[in-house]
Amino acid sequence: MILDGEALEVIIKHYVLYDHQCRRSILVFVAVSGLATLVLALLVVFGKLPALFLFTISTGFSFGASFVMPIVLAFVIQREKSEGSFRALRALPISSETLFLGTVLAGVIASILAFLPLYVIATIVLTLRGGDVAHLQIGVGWATLLISFLSASFTLTLALCVNSPTVLSYLTAGFLALAMWSGILVQKLRPVLENRLEKLFYFMLSLEGQILATVILIMLSVMILYVGSRIFSRKKSYV
């Protein structure tokens, strides 16, 4: 791999800071989720809501950011491909590997920027309240980071390697279907595997469980990145 740190930084800034569509999406997400979390946090502080409610909603927003932001970036890339500016990007003095990794990192950073304000608000309030939920909240931050990495690797590999814009519609539909099916599956399996699920849940909360999940998610992301980067570098056409 030929990676250039400065070029990597430029690509990340290009998408996260200078592209209006991406920047606007981050700001809108921050505004909506941040405001909602702030209101919930105030209600928790004044004892009008249980801390678990704030934890659940902020976790939902955090995980949401890790899926939504890479998809937003994937749409930006498809827009660049259709308007032709991706040709200019490819013609610039930057290796395909750097362009690929820079774009994926931009997706991860966009996710972090989107969920960080709400996460900070929720973490401060939940830590002040103390208890188990505060402990879980730290784990949510780490999990969101890992999911962002995996989601950005997968989504942006597809967006970069496939020139057809319809793939993104399928991808979005796929994510929604996955979320729905996961919910249904958990509901169905709960009566059957209640004990095991509970064990799994506690295992995931333990240090060993967290390390195992971290290793699996990182390995999966790195594998997708490696394969994606190879495919992207060997693409016959970038337009």
Added chain:
Amino acid sequence: MSDVAVLEVEGLEKRYKNFSLRVSFHLAPGEVLGVVGPNGAGKTTMIHCLLRIVRPDRGRVRFFGLDLDQHEVAIKQRVGFFLEEAPLFRQMRASDVLKFFASFYPSWDWNLAEKMLQQFELDVTKEVSELSKGMRAKLGLVTALSHQPELVILDEPTAGLDPGMHREFVQLVRTVLRDFSPAILLTSHIMADVEDLADRVAFLQEGKISLIESKSRLLQSWRRIRTRCRDLSRLDLGDWVAVEHDQANGKLQLVTNRWNIALLDQLREAGLKDPEVFTLSLEEIYSYVIHPRGRTSATLSNNAHRWRGLAGGK
């Protein structure tokens, strides 16, 4: 200046379902090579292959003596490019586009960029999507030239520009040639641009270069000869690029790509009377090279004998 060719293209091949490109040529330092051809001839595909926007199926490309596959980034830092219709990040401000490009070129000269921006009266606070086509083209030129590249690749840079913008563009390229004399690879279907700027011209047709020659030699060696002749039997038709003969009144028009004064004596010996010799513009030469069978002449009657072919074409 080094003698190493700025660009060497050997057997560059790109195949699609209904089209294939296969070209070989070279470009010397400071030289301007104009590549002309109709729409769909493969000009943009060729440029895309050179900039690795499209990966060729076969062939070797060397810039400044360096292999493109091994030194892509180092090569591209020394090359400026202007892609067809200047596709420049429509969601970004023009000033951000310039900063973005500047970050990739170590030799980026902000003074030169400022000078061009002032000359073009370009408002860099606007988003690219708010700029007119002409203004976008100007911004594209600033991004292509501000790092003083040793080679500038211009793909249809004047397509769609109004006459005023068009003049400004040609003037700017002349200024650039004077100031830091880069080699230029210019593709266009506007012959006037190529005639104005190119040292050498390559005619691209259906993915192949049918003729590549220095402009001065082209203008020197192509002539149209008008004369009268009833009997063509003493004339070797295979020697001419085009022959148009009106059997009714004997009017004969010949086009050659191997003009020399001795040709007149040969024509007189073949019985042709009072031949008149005319020079050809690049546009006329283009029409004979690119459309050898498609050209008609209004001066000839319907029963005129026509024959076309690029005899002795290089």
